[in-house]
Amino acid sequence: MAGAAEFVEADNAIMAEIETKSQKIESLLKHYKHIEALKTALEGSPLKTNDERCKSANWTVVHRVIMTIKDIDGMLNALDAEYYDTLMKYLYKGLSTGDEPTCEQCLEIHEKLTERAGLGCILRCLTDTTNTV
Amino acid sequence: MAVVDVHRFSESITCHAWSPDYSMVALCPNNNEVHIYKSSQDQWERLHVLQKHDQIVSGIDWSSKSNKIVTVSHDRNSYVWSLEGGEWVPTLVILRLNRAALCVQWSPNENKFAVGSGAKTVCICYYEQENNWWVSKLIRKRHESSVTSVAWHPNNILLATTSTDGKCRVFSTFIKGVDTKDSKAGSPAETKFGEQIIQLDLSYSWAFGVKWSPSGNTLAYVGHSSMIYFVDDVGPSPLAQSVAFRDLPLRDVLFISEKMVIGVGYDSNPMVFAADDTGIWSFIRYIGEKKAESSGSSYSSQFSEAFGKFYGSQSKSATANDASESRGGVHDNCINFIVSLSKAGSPKVMRFSTSGLDGKIAIWDLENMQEELGHQF
Numbered sequence: 001m002a003g004a005a006e007f008v009e010a011d012n013a014i015m016a017e018i019e020t021k022s023q024k025i026e027s028l029l030k031h032y033k034h035i036e037a038l039k040t041a042l043e044g045s046p047l048k049t050n051d052e053r054c055k056s057a058n059w060t061v062v063h064r065v066i067m068t069i070k071d072i073d074g075m076l077n078a079l080d081a082e083y084y085d086t087l088m089k090y091l092y093k094g095l096s097t098g099d100e101p102t103c104e105q106c107l108e109i110h111e112k113l114t115e116r117a118g119l120g121c122i123l124r125c126l127t128d129t130t131n132t133v
Numbered sequence: 134m135a136v137v138d139v140h141r142f143s144e145s146i147t148c149h150a151w152s153p154d155y156s157m158v159a160l161c162p163n164n165n166e167v168h169i170y171k172s173s174q175d176q177w178e179r180l181h182v183l184q185k186h187d188q189i190v191s192g193i194d195w196s197s198k199s200n201k202i203v204t205v206s207h208d209r210n211s212y213v214w215s216l217e218g219g220e221w222v223p224t225l226v227i228l229r230l231n232r233a234a235l236c237v238q239w240s241p242n243e244n245k246f247a248v249g250s251g252a253k254t255v256c257i258c259y260y261e262q263e264n265n266w267w268v269s270k271l272i273r274k275r276h277e278s279s280v281t282s283v284a285w286h287p288n289n290i291l292l293a294t295t296s297t298d299g300k301c302r303v304f305s306t307f308i309k310g311v312d313t314k315d316s317k318a319g320s321p322a323e324t325k326f327g328e329q330i331i332q333l334d335l336s337y338s339w340a341f342g343v344k345w346s347p348s349g350n351t352l353a354y355v356g357h358s359s360m361i362y363f364v365d366d367v368g369p370s371p372l373a374q375s376v377a378f379r380d381l382p383l384r385d386v387l388f389i390s391e392k393m394v395i396g397v398g399y400d401s402n403p404m405v406f407a408a409d410d411t412g413i414w415s416f417i418r419y420i421g422e423k424k425a426e427s428s429g430s431s432y433s434s435q436f437s438e439a440f441g442k443f444y445g446s447q448s449k450s451a452t453a454n455d456a457s458e459s460r461g462g463v464h465d466n467c468i469n470f471i472v473s474l475s476k477a478g479s480p481k482v483m484r485f486s487t488s489g490l491d492g493k494i495a496i497w498d499l500e501n502m503q504e505e506l507g508h509q510f
Contacts, residue, residue, distance in 0.1 A: 085377070118379025120359030127338035127358040 011051040017044060018057045025061060029068055035078045037065045042083045042090075047131035055133060062090050067105055072112050084117040088125045089133045135420055136463050137484070138496040140177055142170065146488040148470050150195040150202070155474055158486075158494065159183075159202055161190035167204055169221075185212050185223045192237035192248070197477060199243050205234035211248060211258070213267060226267040228256045236282050241477065242289045244311055249280030255294055257306045257326075272304055272327040281341050282385075287349045287478065291330065295340035301333040301354045303367060335362045335375050342385035344394075347480045353394050353406075355383040361396055361406060363414045376406065378416045384469045389482040389499065390510050395420065397468035397487050403497070405506065417507075420497070421463070466491035481510070 021040055028037040041062045046054040069075050079087070091113065094106035114122065143162030150159050157171045157180065167183040167190055186206035195202050202214040202221065209230045212223040228234060232252035239246045248256040248269075253276040256269045278298040285292055286303075290312060293303045305324035324330070336356035343354035352364040359382045365372040383398030392408040403420040467490045474484035474496065488494045503510055 119381055120377060120379045123357075123359040123382060124377065127356075130337045 011049055011054055014046050014049060014051075014054045015057060018046075018054065018061060022057075022061045025065060029065070034065065034069050034071075035075050038062075038069070038075060038079065038087075039083070041065045042079075042086050045086050045090075045133060047086070047133065059090065059093060059133065063094065063102065066090070066094065066109065067102065069105070069109070072109055076112055076116055081117075084113065084121050085124050085128075086133070088113060088117065088121050089128075092125055093133055135497045135499060135502050136495055137498045139463055139493055141491070141493045142168070142177070143492045145466075145490045145492050146470075146494065147189060147191060148193050149472065149486070149488045149494055150193040151472060151474060151486070152195055153197040153200055159193050159195055160488065160494065161193060161204075162492070163189065165189060165206065165208075167193060167202070181221055183212075183214060183221055183223070186210065188233075191233065191235050194237050194239045194246065196239045196243040201239075201243075203237050203239060203246050205237040205248050207233035209234060209250075211237065211256075224267065226258050226269060228258070228269045229271065230254065230256065232279075235279060238283050238285055240285045240289050240306075241287055245289070245306065245308070247283040247285065247292050247306070249283045249294060249296075251279040253278060253280065253296075255280055255283060255292070255304070257292070257308070259308055259311045270306075270308065270326060272306075274327065275302060275304075275329055275332070281339070282343050282354070284343045284345055286345050287347070290324075291349075293343045293345060293352055293354075295343045295354050297339040299334070299336040299338055299340050299356065301335070301340055301343055301352070301362070301364075303330040303332075303352075304328065305330060331367060331369075331371065333362070333364060333371070333373060335364075335373055336360065342383065342396075344386050344388055346388045346391050347478070348391060351388075351391070353386050353388065355386060355396060355398070357382050359383075361386070361394075361414075363394075363406075363408070365412060372412070374414050376414050376416060378404070380404075384467065385471045387471045387473055387482065387485055389473075389485070391480065393506065393510050395471060395485065397471045397489075399467045401464040401466060401468055401489065401491075403468070403471070403487065407507065407510075420502075463495045464489045464491050464493055 025037045025040055045058055091106045091110050094102045145163040147161040147163050157169055159167050159169045161167055165186045165188055168179055169181040170177045171180050186208050188207035190204050190206045192205045205211040211226040211228050214221040214223050230250050230252050232250055234248050234250045236249040245259045255272040258267045258269045261268050276296050278296050280294050280296050282295045290307050291303055292306050295301045305328045307324055307326055339357040341355050352367050355361045361376050363374045381399035383396040386394050386396045388394050394406045396404045405417045405420055407417050408414045468487045470488045472486050473482045475482045484498050486494055486496045
């Protein structure tokens with residue numbers, strides 16, 4: 001039986017990763033490399049852990065990038081299809097915050113992403129209760 | 134198009150099965166009866182109504198060699214019907230279930246049938262000659278939730294099941310006295326009844342519609358998260374693939390050849406999946422149209438309205454109405470059953486039928502589509 005200690009270690013490792021990621025993303029955003037920033041933010045999302053800290057830390061990072069995106073089509077063009085599901089999950093998380101600018105932005109991206117990825121993408125967010133953001 | 138015949142039998146159809154010569158179809162019109170229709174000169178004539186169950190009949194299967202119909206129902210019972218003097222006579226099979234029976238299938242040799250139930254068990258029923266009745270043996274272990282679908286491997290011993298716990302499992306249903314006579318060199322050496330051979334944890338959501346390929350080498354099943362799973366070389370080291378696709382989830386699948394699968398579900402339009410030469414499975418097309426373009430015209434007018442409200446000012450009125458009319462709607466509602474119309478055990482399926490919640494049964498013929506489908510067919 002994996003002890004609680006092991007989980008905490010793994011989670012701490014994830015937190016550290018998110019820290020580094022966040023710094024990398026800040027610099028990418030400064031250089032207007034939004035697409036790179038989003039890719040970095042979505043990569044290595046803590047889907048498997050149950051730890052709330054990791055999830056909210058990653059959400060903060062992803063949120064930061066989502067809010068800076070102006071060219072949605074271009075961004076989706078450059079994003080690999082494997083990240084569509086993860087991005088959709090974060091969009092729903094954003095919509096659930098109820099915060100107006102976040103919701104507006106998330107809704108805009110949602111529209112374009114659904115066109116691209118189809119209803120199946122939304123289904124996968126709704127039915128997947130083990131890999132959550 | 135590949136559709137040969139469409140007929141609306143009732144408001145809604147739960148399940149259906151064909152007679153050995155494919156001239157008659159037995160279906161459940163979403164109530165506790167089974168209706169048998171015969172097709173004659175473009176008309177469908179209702180010949181028999183089988184009334185024995187108290188609740189909805191959730192599964193029907195018609196054996197092709199012994200001409201027996203097995204029905205299972207939410208009333209926890211199962212009947213095996215035999216044709217005697219022009220009438221269908223039922224024989225009760227005591228399944229010993231305390232929850233609804235959900236699906237049923239005759240084994241390839243038709244000496245057994247498997248029933249999946251909401252009681253997290255699978256019943257394997259076989260005929261005991263001495264006592265002249267059907268006995269049910271239960272596989273009680275392993276399933277953590279309702280068993281939604283069962284499928285027999287061509288060797289008459291292995292059974293694959295899918296469940297709402299998201300897992301697909303393969304069990305041995307070896308029964309002494311029933312299977313021993315048939316033991317060939319190839320069959321799994323005397324594995325115990327109810328022994329789980331393999332458990333596949335590919336899906337995070339409910340699993341439905343499992344089927345074996347004609348050779349028994351590959352397994353396919355669907356998950357409610359718009360995914361379809363393919364497992365090659367089922368055994369100690371299987372090769373599993375998960376294919377995510379664009380649209381609404383599937384409910385049932387059918388292998389039309391070793392490397393091609395048709396999936397049906399909530400999109401009301403059958404989808405074709407195929408494995409390329411390296412063995413990688415992917416979505417090819419909808420059966421009725423050319424490789425569909427993305428977005429826009431894919432959504433029915435209902436969706437466009439809903440999207441319009443959702444997205445508010447950025448309305449999508451442009452994409453709205455050319456919508457589902459153009460999608461070649463044979464079925465108007467979810468298709469939940471697909472049955473092969475080719476002889477069992479044949480390597481290629483040329484014809485199949487689908488039934489759905491719209492009460493229609495559609496017959497599809499792939500004779501003219503061989504070129505379009507490609508060499509995997």
